[in-house]
Amino acid sequence: MDALMQFIFSGLTVGAVYALVALGFTIIYNASDVVNFAQGEFVMLGGMITVFTFEAGLPLPLAALIAIFVTSAVGVALNKLAIEPARGAPVVSLIIITIGASIFIRGAAQIVFDKQLHRLPSFSGDEPIHMLGATILPQSLWVIGGALLVFVGLYLFFTRTLTGKAVLATANNRLAAQLVGINTGFMMTLSFALSAAIGALAGVLVTPITLVGYDIGVALALKGFAAAMLGGMGNPKGALAGGLLLGLFEALTAGYISSQYKEAVAFIVILAVLFVMPQGIFGEKKTERV
Amino acid sequence: MTCRRKWIQISIIAAIMLVLPFFFPSGYYYRVGALVFVNALSVVGLVILVGYAGQISLGHAGFAGIGAYACALAPTHLGLHPAVAILLGALISAALALLIGRPILRLKGYYLGVATLGFGILVSMVLSNERALTGGPDGMSVPDLGLRSLLRDMGWRISGGEFWYGLNAVVLLIGIWIALNLYQSATGRAMRALHGSEVAAQTVGIDVPRIKLQAFVISAVYASVAGSLLALQNGFITPEVAGFMHSVEMVTMAVLGGVGSVLGATLGAAILTLLPQVLTVFAEYEQLVLGLIMVLVMIFLPRGLLPSIVAKLRGRGE
Numbered sequence: 001m002d003a004l005m006q007f008i009f010s011g012l013t014v015g016a017v018y019a020l021v022a023l024g025f026t027i028i029y030n031a032s033d034v035v036n037f038a039q040g041e042f043v044m045l046g047g048m049i050t051v052f053t054f055e056a057g058l059p060l061p062l063a064a065l066i067a068i069f070v071t072s073a074v075g076v077a078l079n080k081l082a083i084e085p086a087r088g089a090p091v092v093s094l095i096i097i098t099i100g101a102s103i104f105i106r107g108a109a110q111i112v113f114d115k116q117l118h119r120l121p122s123f124s125g126d127e128p129i130h131m132l133g134a135t136i137l138p139q140s141l142w143v144i145g146g147a148l149l150v151f152v153g154l155y156l157f158f159t160r161t162l163t164g165k166a167v168l169a170t171a172n173n174r175l176a177a178q179l180v181g182i183n184t185g186f187m188m189t190l191s192f193a194l195s196a197a198i199g200a201l202a203g204v205l206v207t208p209i210t211l212v213g214y215d216i217g218v219a220l221a222l223k224g225f226a227a228a229m230l231g232g233m234g235n236p237k238g239a240l241a242g243g244l245l246l247g248l249f250e251a252l253t254a255g256y257i258s259s260q261y262k263e264a265v266a267f268i269v270i271l272a273v274l275f276v277m278p279q280g281i282f283g284e285k286k287t288e289r290v
Numbered sequence: 291m292t293c294r295r296k297w298i299q300i301s302i303i304a305a306i307m308l309v310l311p312f313f314f315p316s317g318y319y320y321r322v323g324a325l326v327f328v329n330a331l332s333v334v335g336l337v338i339l340v341g342y343a344g345q346i347s348l349g350h351a352g353f354a355g356i357g358a359y360a361c362a363l364a365p366t367h368l369g370l371h372p373a374v375a376i377l378l379g380a381l382i383s384a385a386l387a388l389l390i391g392r393p394i395l396r397l398k399g400y401y402l403g404v405a406t407l408g409f410g411i412l413v414s415m416v417l418s419n420e421r422a423l424t425g426g427p428d429g430m431s432v433p434d435l436g437l438r439s440l441l442r443d444m445g446w447r448i449s450g451g452e453f454w455y456g457l458n459a460v461v462l463l464i465g466i467w468i469a470l471n472l473y474q475s476a477t478g479r480a481m482r483a484l485h486g487s488e489v490a491a492q493t494v495g496i497d498v499p500r501i502k503l504q505a506f507v508i509s510a511v512y513a514s515v516a517g518s519l520l521a522l523q524n525g526f527i528t529p530e531v532a533g534f535m536h537s538v539e540m541v542t543m544a545v546l547g548g549v550g551s552v553l554g555a556t557l558g559a560a561i562l563t564l565l566p567q568v569l570t571v572f573a574e575y576e577q578l579v580l581g582l583i584m585v586l587v588m589i590f591l592p593r594g595l596l597p598s599i600v601a602k603l604r605g606r607g608e
Binding site: 035081082085086089090091092093094095096097099100101102103104105106107108110111218222225226229233260261263264267268270271274275 | 340346348393394396397399400401403404405407408409411412415416419534535538541542545549574575576577578579580581582583584585588589592
């Protein structure tokens, strides 16, 4: 029982990171119908920039803010320079563009920063908290709390604010949104900035636990993508649930079956979900127009 | 495409293959050329899946991995000749593609992408985790094909590089010939029809799931044979051959050159294989340049290099 609780805690921590990546995916997918394979690089940038500005002597909160801001700028640049010019291109081209962009960002990071692994100090100490017969690191609570906070924030933004509703309108029908006076170009910029900022935040929160290096992005992008799929592409609730579920699956597999194959099980679960419910858990059924 | 144009395409490639060695400054370039041909072979397979049938796969390196490890494992564990191991690998790849193809190919777009991606990652994970059998991430050695010593006994002495350059060139030409024939066949026309519109293809009586499955299995066999040849010519193999980045490279080569055309795909394979060789001087910037090329080509030449160039030339000619 104690072991189970322990696995659940570690699963929720990892799952929260996947959920943040998946939420970032969801925002960009909703706004532009693009699956952004460079999403994992935002997490990497968030972690790396924080580490380097922090080591340069800035206080941690300021370093984190700078990292999130710079990463948002990278997100906006990605949209302006790579996604916007290829509007209307087939899915294969868009996949290659975002994968190309992710390789580019990784290559740039390895030149600007370095190829070492880095870590940050935990925000509130390393004293484990005893809870329900298991222990959890305070930093894990930061990660889980961060994911929940971002989710609630996004929910309120999209349902309670005019700007949020304008983003949804743009996602739903770009032309119609333009006709009612929405600045759709700005909404796209905003979506990419927001998505990159969330990715960077995930990087800041998780670096004290898992370390950061220039090449952590690929695995995170794949997991986050898988999580978004699991929950149903384009659905923020699905992204959160998919991320947490994926983290739990991995942790339980690592604990009870084989730690080598924990990532395999994640992909097996995803394949199974795709076969049984091709739209994911929360996705809506779509019919194709002829 | 008429029958004559098919032979013109094949002759052009064969002529280039024959003439190129005269410009090689050293024997090393035979190795590079052999690598280009192997990559081109798997990319021609992808042209059938992506270019003809309009599907996508981000996990085809998985089949290359199966072909490669078949050549590494079957000779030592089953006592098979490496040449037979190539066939065994192709058979296993085809069977696996048949098995997973039906449920996977119901999916579309990004969902199909992630499902194939998941398959590829599973294969590479098995290859790197089953250390007892595959040697894990460190890889394992692959026995010699034995064909070169056979030639030597017949009095024909050629270097390893020359041998693989020649063999891979022949295999690639056969692969291209099959792909071009397929393009004109009823099956090929059905593939192109469902690429245009699945619903329309269905209404004229095309068995859409079946045709998709055929394209998937054929391209899997191409990837598997290419993986086998790669393993045999290097004499060594690591699970990276089945990795996600290899799958991405394959799709990029296909799309870079022009996924609708076999010739273009060969060109794409050549460029992306040569690029790292050229960039070794700036090894630091290799990823940066590769990423940049992928983005720029997709934005400015969305149909790929060769079709865009041809379109431009034709436009000027008229």
